[in-house]
Amino acid sequence: MNPKITIIIPTTTDRGLLLPLAVDSILNQTVQEFEIFIIGDGMTENSRSVILELVAKDARIRFFDHPKHSRRGEEYRHEALRTCRSEYVTYMCDRDLLLPNHFQNLLNSFKKGNFISVTPYMAKGNEIFYNVISMSYFMKRGGVLSAVGHTLALYRKLPYGWRTTPEDFPTDVYMWQQFLSHTDCEPFYALEASLLYFKRGDHPGLPTSERYKELKYWVEIIKNPAILQNYEEDAHRKLLLEYVKIRTSWFSIKGRNIGELPEAIMNRIGLIFQKILK
Structure with missing residues (x-):
């Protein structure tokens, strides 16, 4: 039986430390009919070993291992989507965490559109805040990576799909604008929050070891309803x-x-x- 939803996790270099936490938040979803595509963009050996251990534990996880791309490995995502077996596609940043109802929230939203975003909670220290955007903002730039989903059918209608992003332009926004400009796009923005979004901050963001400590704190919170x-x-x-x-x-x-x-x-x-x- 084909999965209901495919989730793509782009990752790079030393982020293997974070992936077990991110993947566990997927494995704990109330909707279990899914497949996970981990897209490696220049992984270290340690990170590669962590990913292979995850793959060995669950047949729903696939690893696409690639050398470092000039940008964010956008074409690698396009290549992986050629093998997608589900009707719906979503994404996850390797530094974010999903709440258990996230996939159900997405599936409910897909009843109202073919390009969607749910609302994330933004985690700051030991607090969370609604990261709500206006509909006009969504129509111009979409949402954060981990909140967005689309149908595979709409993706296949796009002129390009994932492609190398111009310098100094946000990778995700460049992709979302391709969806939003298509005549068959039916956008929908859902107000229900179902994930924790951790803002990167100034480039290159927190060291992976510090980010791990931050995520681990929230993993324990999510475990206790x-x-x-x-x-x-x-x-x-x-x-x-x-x-x-x-x-x-x-x-x-x-x-x-x-x-x-x-x-x-x-x-x-x-x-x-x-x-x-x-």
Whole structure:
């Protein structure tokens, strides 16, 4: 039987230390009909060994091992998608973590579109925050890698698919804009959060050993549904406080057009009330 969803994890160099944590968050999904494509872009020997151990433990995991690409190994992703057996495709950054309901959230969203993004929680220290974007932003740039999904059918209609990104341009945005410009694209942005997003920060980001410590902290939180719920409820409270702040000071919002605020705000507050009423 074919899997319902394919998840692609692009990775590079010494990130093997992080992959068992990322992959475990996939293996713990409530939806178990999936396949995992790990796309290696110039892996170290230690990282390669870690990946091969993961492959040996679960037949749903495949490893595509490649030399270092001039950019991010975009063509390697395209090559892997030629072997995809599922109807739906999603992605995962090797420094992010999925909550157990993530695949179900994606599948629910695919009922409403063929190019989708769910909402991530942004992890900062020992807190999480809703990383909600406006629909107009989504239509211009898509979402973060780990939040986005698309149908394989739509991907096969694209003129290029994954290809080398121009210098100084975000790799993922370059790909998402190809989807969004296609006439058959049906975009949908879901407000339900189902993953933890860890921002890289200034290039090259945290050393892998430091990132591992950060992820390990949150892995333990995710394992305990009651504790995770407390963190999510705290994120709801912070969102409500943000709404109050916006109501009292419209011009405190940075990086958004004032005309976009009402829709974004009301959607976010609607999500809070949905959570409260459950």
